[in-house]
Amino acid sequence: MSIANEAIRVVAEDGQGEPSRESLLEMLRLLFTVSPEQIADEREGEERITALVREFLLTTNINTDIDGGSLAEKFSDSVIPDNPSEVGAYINQLAESVVAHSTHISSPRFVGHMTSALPYFVRTLGKLLIGMNQNLVKVETAKALSPFERQAVAMMHRLIYQQTDDFYAEHIQRHESTLGIHVSGGTLANVSALWCARNNVLRQTDSFRGIDHDGLPAALIAHGFTGAVIIGSTLIHYSFEKAADLLGLGVKGLIKIPVNNLGQIELPALRQTIAECRAQRLCILTIVGNAGTTETGAIDPLAGLAEIATEARTHFHVDAAWGGPLLFSQHYKSKLAGIEMADSVTIDGHKQLYLPMGSGMVLLRNPDTAAVIEKHARYVVRAGSPDLGCRSLEGSRPGTALFLQAALNIIGRRGYEVLIEESLRKARYLADAVRLRDEFELLTEPEMNILTYRYIPARWRKQAADGQLTTADNQAINRINESLQELQLRSGFSFVSRTNLEHTRYGRGVPIVALRVVLANPTTTEEDIDAVLRDQIMLATCYDY
């Protein structure tokens, strides 16, 4: 044990009585100041963490088998300890109570959620991020990272909107322009987009100071509306319910249009709803397109939506939190055709850009869109300043755009192209494997790299193949698939998620419990995919026994 940690240990043990102020000050000096002792301690801690992380990343099992209740009991003390702990001892404790029982979301066989292994350089750069600890709320605390983040956001803007060199030369670093807002995740990106949309539609007039000043009830009256709505499909992400509530519309203000068997919004139904809104003098704040849906990766007809939004003269938002990176692929980017007509687009960094958790963004076609949410303060983000905090929901926030910039440069467009194409290839591999086996029924074709299917116990296979399953049959099969998913998680060798689908061939009356696989992890092989299915068949044996 190094000198500094020894000193901290002494303070800690001392503390049965009262550690002296001097010993506490010395401990704090060792924690906060760069010194030879601190360097030695930091190295010691890092070696331990590096080993822990490596072991964690090499584990393909998903979980230990400890149940949630027993695990929760380990974390049942609510008292902040009076006395300090030594860093190494605390890391050991973390290793045992937290790391050992954490979910191996980067395992090649954890294919149930939108998680993945990450490129190693984000771990390295994480230290730089925390070491510099810049605060992006204002230039005074992020001199280089502020323009650096603007550049990263502009790169993503260009990927979507493909404006001219002149356009980017003008706006990329112009204080008054906002090509996008970097946030902690897709939900805040969607909320930010809808906030902009609402405030632009219900903006200032000659006789009204704007919704940002006078609020929603007054804005509706001033603009002659009876209410305000957001329109998307039934498969819209639940963050839009948060947004509708937060923005004062209530979830009633989120109108959900039915989808077809492919999970895409029905355009005729959308047109009809728009007409009804007009008739009722409901203000349409925005039309939302999915690219793709969280449940099945379905992509709405974006060009069709864009056309309808233009006709309806309303904001068009695309939630491409998941699917945005299709744009890296020359082959597949046409799946998102029309996205370039969106007024705003959400893309998550911590999904298919393979960045650490805590990175999302909304890109804005028109650099003036965010002007309606601008806020100022006397001590920071003064009017006319280059401070990024003027036009963002968050205040103080980290420079995680460092990860985004690094990944765009190190992986490059071609690297991302290969990543996305490989993911789609693996999804087709799984779809084929499911189709080939009697035990399974493919529920949705993989439009991207998300697949849903279910297990059919032997006694129902004939009826299933003949399309003769009754509602009661489906309900029984549902229960079995629910248990199967839970058993697979508990077994700990592999993991898929589950959802209830209402747009299958069985019709809306019979929601079908589906096993859901997301294939985005570059380390997942065909062998891993086979193993996931094999585990399911094995676990299901009991039902067929």
Next chain:
Amino acid sequence: MSIANEAIRVVAEDGQGEPSRESLLEMLRLLFTVSPEQIADEREGEERITALVREFLLTTNINTDIDGGSLAEKFSDSVIPDNPSEVGAYINQLAESVVAHSTHISSPRFVGHMTSALPYFVRTLGKLLIGMNQNLVKVETAKALSPFERQAVAMMHRLIYQQTDDFYAEHIQRHESTLGIHVSGGTLANVSALWCARNNVLRQTDSFRGIDHDGLPAALIAHGFTGAVIIGSTLIHYSFEKAADLLGLGVKGLIKIPVNNLGQIELPALRQTIAECRAQRLCILTIVGNAGTTETGAIDPLAGLAEIATEARTHFHVDAAWGGPLLFSQHYKSKLAGIEMADSVTIDGHKQLYLPMGSGMVLLRNPDTAAVIEKHARYVVRAGSPDLGCRSLEGSRPGTALFLQAALNIIGRRGYEVLIEESLRKARYLADAVRLRDEFELLTEPEMNILTYRYIPARWRKQAADGQLTTADNQAINRINESLQELQLRSGFSFVSRTNLEHTRYGRGVPIVALRVVLANPTTTEEDIDAVLRDQIMLATCYDY
């Protein structure tokens, strides 16, 4: 150069033409998979980053002298490179363009904002956080970190509310209870608190489905109100303007009550405003207390506010983003007396808890307060589930509560007590130094560890001492202090911020430009404080020449 980086370099250079799919796949394998080559590369990168961070932390200068425009030019390319870059080369580029020009916010002489040096273990734990990359939206992707975060939040709850052991035993891990919401920063914490407050006040009745369902306009009608307001002082943080806009009230719905010379809300004026709101049938969603204000660290009379809020039967929120950690000090916690009566309290982790940027929380006295913002989805956060994403503004988010837990344990309550007491001691030291020198005028006494003062050029010193400054004099002195603050930043040796104060002895008619010092960095010494003043006197010499 290691084998892997060499391979990536080849792919990169190759790319003048077309790197082959095979070489790209190999590059991706090296980036995403744990392997001997990757381990060697990661180590190489880490050594470089460790050296960069150490150099950064040892630099006491604030900035390079490059101007914002020239720096922005370095980040003016908006095209995502087609081809990959080698990690080491990219880090070198970062070192030159970003790290070299970043702000040394952890410097002991950067005392202008709420930034500080951090304890070294957060850099170490950052690697674990990113390595495990858990997603706190749901237990399936954060099996151990979900209950672990609940524990950290409960510890902070107990620090404020001091409930019984039985209370914490019941609620700490109970799925339906929410003792607090961990978010990316204070703004989201304030927004979350106000969202809860709004939805609780305008909740469901026998004949109304609740604001979360039917929206604000309908809620006001159902509850018989003509509008809704938030009430705080004129020194309220600007995040409340974001919140008022976002929640549909408009910033008009944020009523600001005047403050006394100490920057505290005037209670008689508050009572009068409440009466007026009642008379106008305006719904008071919440009364906000500051602890302390961003500009001067002033603390509102919280017990008085609590009493008024109880009488008015409204939600009482305390924004203790900055001042919350006073509670660690046996000596100073009485400054926050009354905070335990707040319905919700915001505390920032990345301020006086010394955690990395991206950590805030709102603590909720009543574990049911957040039930009114609950949202669900079929694929995650199903009703009744233990998933933390049910009752949070954010969706997918990182396990940064790891930093909070670690700091509470490693630093301990006594460690934090010493930190806060040292900060307050240094603020008094600076106040004394300012008072002792003719060149300065102390504008606000340090209630906590934030101090405002200004430079008085020689020709005005007599009038200033005699209280004879005219408005024109003050305007001239304002301009000089503005320039002085900018010059000090540009000189790069030390940094204070500035603000405009309206509650000085000069009265509201004459906003006074103040130099603002925040003393929270444990590495700042009395010598550093002297140097900050000496730099200012030196820079100001030209005005007195």
